[in-house]
Amino acid sequence: VTRIRKSATLVLAGASCLSLVAACGSSSGSSATSTSSAPTTSSAPATSAAAATSAATSAPAPAASASGSAPSVAPSSAAALAPASITVAIDSGLQPDAKKAIDTQITQFEAKYPTIKAKTVEYTWTGTTFAAKLAGGTLPTVFTVPFTDGRGLIARKQVADVSAEIAKLPYGAKFNPSVAVEGEDASGKLEAVPISAYGQALHYNRDLFTKAGLDPNKPPTTWDELRADAKAISDKTGMAGYAVMTQSNTGGWILTTEAYAMGGRMETMNGTKATAAVNNPQTKQVLKLLHDMRWTDKSMGSNFIYDWNGINQAFAAGKIGMYITGGGTYTNLVTQNKIDPKTYGEGVIPLSGTNSGALGGGTVAMVSVKASAAQQAAAVKWIDFYYMAKLTTQAGAALDAKTNADNKQPVGAPQLPVFDKATYDEQQGWIKQWVNVPLAQMKPYTDAAAAQPLIPEPGVATQDLYAALDPVVQAVLTNKNANVDSLLSAANQKAQTAIGKAS
Amino acid sequence: MTILERPAAVQPVRRRRHRSPVTWARRGGISNIVFLLPLLVIFGLFSWFPIVRALVMSLQQTNLVSPAHWVGLDNFSTVFNDPELPTALRNTGYFALLALVFGYPLPLILAVLMSEVRRWRGVFTALAYIPVVVPPVVSVLLWKFFYDASSTGVFNTVAGWVGLGPYPWLQSASSAMPSLVLEATWAAAGGTVIIYLAALTGVAPELYDAAEVDGASIWGKIWHVTMPQLRGVMLITLILQLIGTAQVFVEPYLFTGGGPNNATLTLLLMIYNYAFGSSLSGDFGAATALSVLLAVGLGLFSALYFRLTRSWSTS
Helix, strand or coil: HHHHHHHHHHHHHHHHHHHHHHHHHHHHHHHHHCCCCCCCCCCCCCCHHHHHHHHHCCCCCCCCHHCCCCCCCCCCCCHCCCEEEEEECCCCCCCHHHHHHHHHHHHHHHHHHEEEEEEEEECCCCCCCCCHHHHHCCCCEEEEEEEHHHHHHHHCCCCCCCHHHHHCCCEEEEEEEEHHHHHHHHCECCEEEEEEEEEEEEEEEEEHHHHHHCCCCCCCCCHHHHHHHHHHHHHCCCEEECCCCCCCCCCHHHHHHHHHHHCCEEEEEEEEEEECCCCCCCHHHHHHHHHHHHHHCCCCCCCCCCCCCHHHHHHHHEEEEEEEEEEECCHHHHHCCCCHHEEEEEEEECCCCCCEEEEEEEEEEEEEEECCCCHHHHHHHHHHHHHHHHHHHHHHHHHHHHHHHHHCCCCCCCCCCCCCCCHHHHHHCCCHCCCCCCHHHHHHHHHHHHHCCCCCCCCCCCCHHHHHHHHHHHHHHHCCCCHHHHHHHHHHHHHHHHHHHHC | CCCCCCCCHHCCCCCCCCCCCHHHHHHCCHHHHHHHHHHHHHHHHHHHHHHHHHHHHHCHHHHHCCCEEHHHHHHHHHHHHHHHHHHHHHHHHHHHHHHHHHHHHHHHHHHHHHCCCCCCCCHHHHHHHHHCCCCHHHHHHHHHHCCCCCCCCHHHHHHCCCCCCCCCCCHHHHHHHHHHHHHHHHHHHHHHHHHHHHHHHHCHHHHHHHHHHHHCHHHHHHHHHHHHHHHHHHHHHHHHHHHHCCCCCCHHHHHHHCCCCCCCCCCCHHHHHHHHHHCCCCCCCCCHHHHHHHHHEEEEEHHHHHHHHHCCCCC
């Protein structure tokens, strides 16, 4: 007995010693174990026919203008669909009205497909948290990732291959080829659905423009004007005239956008072989401009640790005069950050030099690798219903626009076409009567955006390249004597290592 | 401290005696195993399996989806050749040092002061402990708000009242780390205060009476009675704090993401970045390799610490 007791003591002592190692190893260890955990249980929903019908009738019917097409909420010929429960991604931190709009859409969806149960999960893709969610198995059944990562996830088989389901969609073959490629595998099979495309734009606060004595209908169109306007805003209002993102890969994303706008490129391609080229004259030009705005003009405010969410929040709160992000971000500024629409203005990114253009990207919707066959089918139905029907069918567009407008959610923020221009224009016509975004305030953007060349993001190890550039931007903004050359050459080396690993 | 240990001299000399499995079972061996089983299973599953798995993974290249393959010590050489490793080591050391200088004496001082207070002691204890109850994410978000670098930020407004600031707090490479230490100290001090308070109740009042008879001042009583009596506990809290600060993650991750320009990149943040920082190609091999290195480093440090402080410890 003594010996057993002694060994028990030893076991306990050993355990406590080893728990030290566990503290360090558990992050990777636990993710390893949790990937094998059971997938979201699929249970048969007990929706009776009556319940489904009542839900269908209580859901807002499409307006009269949508006549001629079947209302989307009628239970479809989905009887053949296997019962499934799925979780679907929604933006995190939605305002109550935005949440209500989504809930209505869930009700409409479940009425249309009575055998499917959908549950929303808050999710926002960020470069530094996605991999943890993927490895931890906590991604919803349907989630979205930027164009930069779609092909990589497909190639690594980290998402479900739903190409058979996608092929059944009537518009499966109609995608703009340059957009479709972001959801295709190496053989050209569409495994994920491109749901939106964006071009980078300059967003500005009209209120701060007015207070600084600037014309709120004339956002800057050259970098010199942008610098002068930023200084005026900062001097007159005390707010940041111009701000940039710096964290979770967004620093690199915006720096790349600015370098593109001056004609630079971050990677050079030789056939399929990519080489990091962040150490280019245009990037240095951008960094010098940022340095001078920060330290000479003092027009960039006092906060230099911004990610996408953080900068949107600060902009919506009226703390930032101008910043750069995707052209359709107005929607998020309302649904997540409750911006006062009157203060919002949107213009194009100033372009200078040869080969300059606006950085363009987009979002693909994907299905979790853990989804069962029934869940995969249900997931594609949700992608079709929630993201695509509003772009492809009159009834879908009308229903989505009406639901959002009824819940005081933005309708009609500018996007780039994921199909062709004609389809996009047609869709804009379908939703015309519900458009409630301040289109006049977006005119400087919508008038000039089409004329700007759209340049895709760096092709290989994009997010790693962006991550390597984050510290460079942070250093320039927080250290007056930052050595740009050595920072850029270190970043270039890091990006090149990542490119080497990815290719 | 280790009351299980007895001086070797009084241990009875025992001879190894052969026992048959039957005797062992009859003497309650099976029931011992049965009682041990839940512990073994839980530790095995949640502690030892991840540890072994981490050790194995540090020798593999894996993304947890495609089959892993052995790469020998490649992951370790990746870690050693990473230009960010010296930065992370330096930053972690700097955090530990600052936390030691500012964070270590504070709970002790608070506890001694509180033990001297007759009234409201419960209130003070609760106040000191509240930060520990607040979830770390909440307190970090709260402090992020306090640390707003504009002149209208909470701390800068307060500093402005006495004509100081505005300070950049998290927005400058030189002040970011001290800012993290300040919050971490606030968040963790309460737990240590409770430990010291408990230890203080164990100090025999006669010792104070004797000191008083000898004409000791309050300071004298603290220095000559309280401190020596708390020595054992202080040695433990010191090593716990050093191990804890070497593994700091929440603060740099949530406050600054390691910025500005890697000024708050710590070892654990680096481990996280290896594994999850890249949205596509998580390098779990390098992450576990650095974890193993850190664990071994801390293990060696703890062993050395206990050896060096053996003569000072109270047990």
